[in-house]
Amino acid sequence: MTVRETLPIRRTVTTRQPTDKNWSEHKPDLQEDFNNCCGYCDSFDGFRHTYFEVDHFIPKSLFEKNGNIDYCQYDNLTYSCKFCNNKKGSKWPSKDETIPNINNQGFVDACSPDYENHLYRTSKGSIMWKTDLGKWMATKAFRFDERERSIIVLWNLNELRKIINALIVELENYQIGDGTYEIVKEKLGDYSLEYFIYHQELMEYYNE
Numbered sequence: 001m002t003v004r005e006t007l008p009i010r011r012t013v014t015t016r017q018p019t020d021k022n023w024s025e026h027k028p029d030l031q032e033d034f035n036n037c038c039g040y041c042d043s044f045d046g047f048r049h050t051y052f053e054v055d056h057f058i059p060k061s062l063f064e065k066n067g068n069i070d071y072c073q074y075d076n077l078t079y080s081c082k083f084c085n086n087k088k089g090s091k092w093p094s095k096d097e098t099i100p101n102i103n104n105q106g107f108v109d110a111c112s113p114d115y116e117n118h119l120y121r122t123s124k125g126s127i128m129w130k131t132d133l134g135k136w137m138a139t140k141a142f143r144f145d146e147r148e149r150s151i152i153v154l155w156n157l158n159e160l161r162k163i164i165n166a167l168i169v170e171l172e173n174y175q176i177g178d179g180t181y182e183i184v185k186e187k188l189g190d191y192s193l194e195y196f197i198y199h200q201e202l203m204e205y206y207n208e
């Protein structure tokens, strides 16, 4: 499976045109373009397990020196969970903004289809690598290995959330008391219980 269910696409015309260091004004656009999910690990922001931030793909520390990129340049911004953003930090493999990876170290932009050529999602929900560059991103940069359990829990929760939403819509097609209504309702109950258990685990994980 792909790491992200949908490849995020950055809009070309942004709602706002912030200047100076006000890049966070782009956050609502980014949230939409990234489908409410972290560009790197695909965790859904609606579980409120952490803050979601605006990551500068090419790190600020690099372009502050070279001066070729603007703080608010939209194509350099990624909607990112706090964990991915913190772990990525100012890491960059070269002294050149145009070289994001070198000798299997570095990054692939979250909006590039190439991102999925280096990493994949297992059937259990963890994130593994297909290439050495993917391994570097997973283990040296974003530390997907270190937080594997939370990545699995978040992925399962989001899958269950989508199933439950679809079942709620389906239920509206049937009358209370119909055989099909009862079957759908029972399924809904099973998935909701599973969701609840994962959600409790998520709460415990982040309350530690």
Ligand SMILES: [Zn+2]
Residues within 6 Å of the ligand: 038, 039, 040, 041, 042, 043, 080, 081, 082, 083, 084, 085
């Ligand atoms: Zn993330």
